[in-house]
Amino acid sequence: xxxxxxxxxxxxxxxxVVTTFYDVKNVFHxxxxxxxxxxxxxxxxxxxxxxxxxVAFIFFSIIKTTQKTVEFDVKxxxxxxxxxxxxxxxxxxxxxxxxxxxxxxxTYENLEIIIMDDGSSDSTYKIAKKFEGEFKGxxxxxxxxxxxxxxxxxxxxxxxxxxxxxxxxxxxxxxxxDAVALMVRYFQDPEISxxxxxxxxxxxxxxWTKLQALEYIEGLNMVRNAQAFxxxxxxxxxxxxxxxxxxxNEVGGYAHxxxxxxxxxxxxxxxxxxxxDFEPDAVAHTEAPDELLNxxxxxxxxxRGILQAIRKHSHNLWNFKxxxxxxxxxxxxxxxxxxxxxxxxxxxxxxxxxxxxxxxxLLIFWWFLFTIVDISGALYCILITNETKSLSFYAILxxxxxxxxxxxxxxxxxxxxxxxxxxxxxKLERKGI
Amino acid sequence: xxxxxxLSFSVLVIIILTLVFGxxxxxxxxxxxxxxxxxxxxxxxxxxREESGRKFLFFDxxxx
Numbered sequence: 001x002x003x004x005x006x007x008x009x010x011x012x013x014x015x016x017v018v019t020t021f022y023d024v025k026n027v028f029h030x031x032x033x034x035x036x037x038x039x040x041x042x043x044x045x046x047x048x049x050x051x052x053x054x055v056a057f058i059f060f061s062i063i064k065t066t067q068k069t070v071e072f073d074v075k076x077x078x079x080x081x082x083x084x085x086x087x088x089x090x091x092x093x094x095x096x097x098x099x100x101x102x103x104x105x106x107t108y109e110n111l112e113i114i115i116m117d118d119g120s121s122d123s124t125y126k127i128a129k130k131f132e133g134e135f136k137g138x139x140x141x142x143x144x145x146x147x148x149x150x151x152x153x154x155x156x157x158x159x160x161x162x163x164x165x166x167x168x169x170x171x172x173x174x175x176x177x178d179a180v181a182l183m184v185r186y187f188q189d190p191e192i193s194x195x196x197x198x199x200x201x202x203x204x205x206x207x208w209t210k211l212q213a214l215e216y217i218e219g220l221n222m223v224r225n226a227q228a229f230x231x232x233x234x235x236x237x238x239x240x241x242x243x244x245x246x247x248x249n250e251v252g253g254y255a256h257x258x259x260x261x262x263x264x265x266x267x268x269x270x271x272x273x274x275x276x277d278f279e280p281d282a283v284a285h286t287e288a289p290d291e292l293l294n295x296x297x298x299x300x301x302x303x304r305g306i307l308q309a310i311r312k313h314s315h316n317l318w319n320f321k322x323x324x325x326x327x328x329x330x331x332x333x334x335x336x337x338x339x340x341x342x343x344x345x346x347x348x349x350x351x352x353x354x355x356x357x358x359x360x361x362l363l364i365f366w367w368f369l370f371t372i373v374d375i376s377g378a379l380y381c382i383l384i385t386n387e388t389k390s391l392s393f394y395a396i397l398x399x400x401x402x403x404x405x406x407x408x409x410x411x412x413x414x415x416x417x418x419x420x421x422x423x424x425x426x427k428l429e430r431k432g433i
Numbered sequence: 434x435x436x437x438x439x440l441s442f443s444v445l446v447i448i449i450l451t452l453v454f455g456x457x458x459x460x461x462x463x464x465x466x467x468x469x470x471x472x473x474x475x476x477x478x479x480x481x482r483e484e485s486g487r488k489f490l491f492f493d494x495x496x497x
Contacts, residue, residue, distance in 0.1 A: 296462040347448050354445050363441040363448075400444065401451050408455030409462075 012372055017051065020369050023362040027353060039349050046342045047369070054373045058380055060226035065280070065384060067229070079188050082110050083180055083242070084163030088153040089128065090118040092171035095287070096127050099171050104135045108180035111138040116157040119147030124171075151254035151261040158248060166245045168262075172287045173239035174202065179282040183242045186277045193247035193274035194266070196224055196233045197240030197282035198385070205290055207394075211402045212288040212295070214394045217381040218374065221280060228278035232270060234328050235263045235306075240284035247274050258312065259423070260305025263332075267313055271325050280385065296409045303413035304423055306336050337414055340407035347404065370399040 021044065028040050085103055089096050096115070103113050115128040128142045145156055158166055165187055167180065179197060186195045198221045201213035220237070227233045236243075241262065248254075251268035254261045269276060289295040310332055316322065317329050350363055374395035382389055416423070482490055 292458055293462045293465055296459060297466070300462070344452075347452060351445065351449060359438060359442045359445055361437050361441050363444045364437055367444045400447050404448070404451045405455040405458060408452070409459050412459050 012376075017369065020047070020362065020365040023360065023365055027357070027360060027362055030357060031353075036349075036352070039345070043342070043346045043349055046346065047366070050339075051369065051373060054377060057223055057226040058377060060229040061222050061380070064225050064229040064278075079185065080110050081165055081184065081187065082112065082163040083108060083165045083167055083184060084112040084114060084157075084161035084245075085167045085169055085180070086114045086116055086154060086157040086161065087169050087171050088116045088118055088150050088157070089120065089124050089171035090147065090150070090153070091120045091122045091124060093120070093122040093124045093127055095172040096124050097131075098174055099169070100128065100131045100140070102174040103169070104131075104138055104140070105177050106138070106175065106180045107178050108184060109137055111180065112162055113138055113140045114157045114161060115140070115142045116153045117142065117144040118150065118153040119145060149256060151256045154261070155253040158245065158253060161245065164245060165242055166248060167240075167242040168238070169284065170239045170286065173199075173284040174286075175240065176281075176283040176285075179240065179284065180242075182282040183279050186279065187242075187244060189275075191275045192231070192244075192277050193269055194233075194236055194241060194243045194276045195282075196228075196236040196276065196278045197242075197284055198224075198278075198280050199237050199239045200283055200285050200387075201288040202285035203287050203290060204388075207397070208292060208295055209288050209290050210391065210394050211398060213387075214374075214378055214391050214398055215402070216288075217385060217387055217391070218377040218395075221385070222377055222381050224278040225280050228276075230324075231275035231277055232324055232328055233276040233278050234266060234270070234332055235260075236266050236276065237284075238262050239286045240282060247272075255312075258305050258308035259301050260309050263306050264309040264312065267309055267325075267328070270328055271313065271316065271322065273322065273324070292405070295406075299406050299409050300413045301423070303336060303410045304417045306332060307414060307417045310336065336410070340410040340414070343404065343407045344411060367400055371395060374398050 024040060024044050028037060031037055031040070085106075087096075087099060087103070092099075100113070100115065103111075115131070117125040117128060125142065125144050131140050132142045133140060141160075143157060143160065145153065154168060165184065167183070169175065183195045183197060186192045199216050201209055201216055204210050204213050224233050224235075243265075247269060248265070251265065251272055253265075255264050255268075258264045266276065289298050310329060313325075313329060316325055317333075318326075320326050346366075350366065353360060354363065375392055378392040378395050381387060382392060482488070
C-alpha cells in the first residue's frame, strides 16, 4: 500500500516536474539579461533540491516505518529501566495540572516525575505541589529554584533524577498513555542515546493552528522519521524527548548560551557520535500559537536559537572527519538560512518575470508542483498516523501563504542574528486547550 | 483569458499580497514586543532605594 502510494506520488510529480521545467526552459530562452538567466538556473536548481528532499524523506520514512515493525518483534519485552520525566515549568499555571495528569496516566510503571518550577511568579508551584507524592505507583517530586531559564532548570532536575533514562517534556504538552513505554524500547540498543517523539497540535481552533498541525505532521514528524532511518534526528523536540542520562552527562547537559537548548544538546550528542532515533507513535499534544504575531514570535526565537546552535559548532562545517555531524550541520544551515532566502528570491523572480514578460503559466505549474508534494506528504502522514483527513486540504494554502509568511520572519531573524541584535526568550501565553 | 492563465494570475496576486502581508506582520510583531518591553520597564522599590543610596525613600530616618 505504502509503496503504491509512493509510486503514484512519483509519477504525478514527474509529470509536473517535466511540465514546470519545460516552462522554465521557455522563459530562459526568452529573457536576454544574463543575471535573470543565472537567477532562473539558480531557482530551478533550488526547486529540484526541494523536490528531491521531499521525495527522499517520504521514501526513507516508508522504509523506516517498515523496518521498525520488524525490529521490535525480536526484542526483549521485559526491559524495564527507571525513567525520570522532567517537566520544566515557568508560569504555566494554566497547563501544569493537565500535563501532570497525563504523565500519571502513563502505562509505563517504573517512573519518577519531577516538576521543575523555574521561579514562576504565578501559582505554578502551588498547583504542582498538590500532586506531590505517590500516584498509581509513580513518584512525583516538585522542585523549585530561582528563575534562571529552561536549560538551567533542566540541568538542575537531571542532577536530582534517579532514572537511568531521562525524558524532558514541556509543561504545555500532554502525552499519550503509552508514550514512555514506546520510547523506552529503543534503549535496549546500547548505541541509542536519545529518542524523539511526535508532536501534534492540540488546539486546532483556526486556520493558523490547522496550518501548524499540517506543518507538524508533515514538516517535522515525517522528516524526523526519515532522519531516524540514519539514526540522525537533528532536533529532539522540547515537548517529547528521551535521553540516556549518561549521554547527557557526557556532553555536559543543556547549554545556557542559545535559545534552542534542545537543538544544541542534540548537536552535541551527534558530535560525540551518539545515535538518535524517533518513535512516531509516542505522541505529545502541544498548544500551538493561535495568533499570527505569537506564531512569528515563536518562529523568530526558533530561528535565532538554531542559528546560535549552528554558530557554536560552525568550526565543524568543514571538518569531514565526523561526516555525519558535518552533514547534519549543513542540512540545518540549508533549512534555516538558504531555504527561506531562496524562497523569497524565487517569489521575487516570479514577480519580475510576470511584470516584464506577462503572466506566465510557469506560476501555476510551480505552485502545483509544491502543492502536490505537500498534499502527498500530508496524505502519507495521515495514512500512518490516523490524523484528520481534512488537514490535507490546508496543503493548498500551506506553500503559497503560510510558509512564505514564516520565511519572511525567518529572514529577518537571520539578519538580526547576524548583527547580534539583542533578543529575549519571549514566553508565549498558554490558554490550556 | 483561459483558465490556466487566470490561475497563474491569481497565484501572482497571492504571492505579492503574501509578501507584503509577511513584512507588515513581522514589523507589527516587532512593534508589539517593543511596546511590551517598555511597559515592563518598571523599577522596583528596592532598586530605587539602592540607586538613591538611602535607607528609606518616603521617610526620613530619625535618630533617637
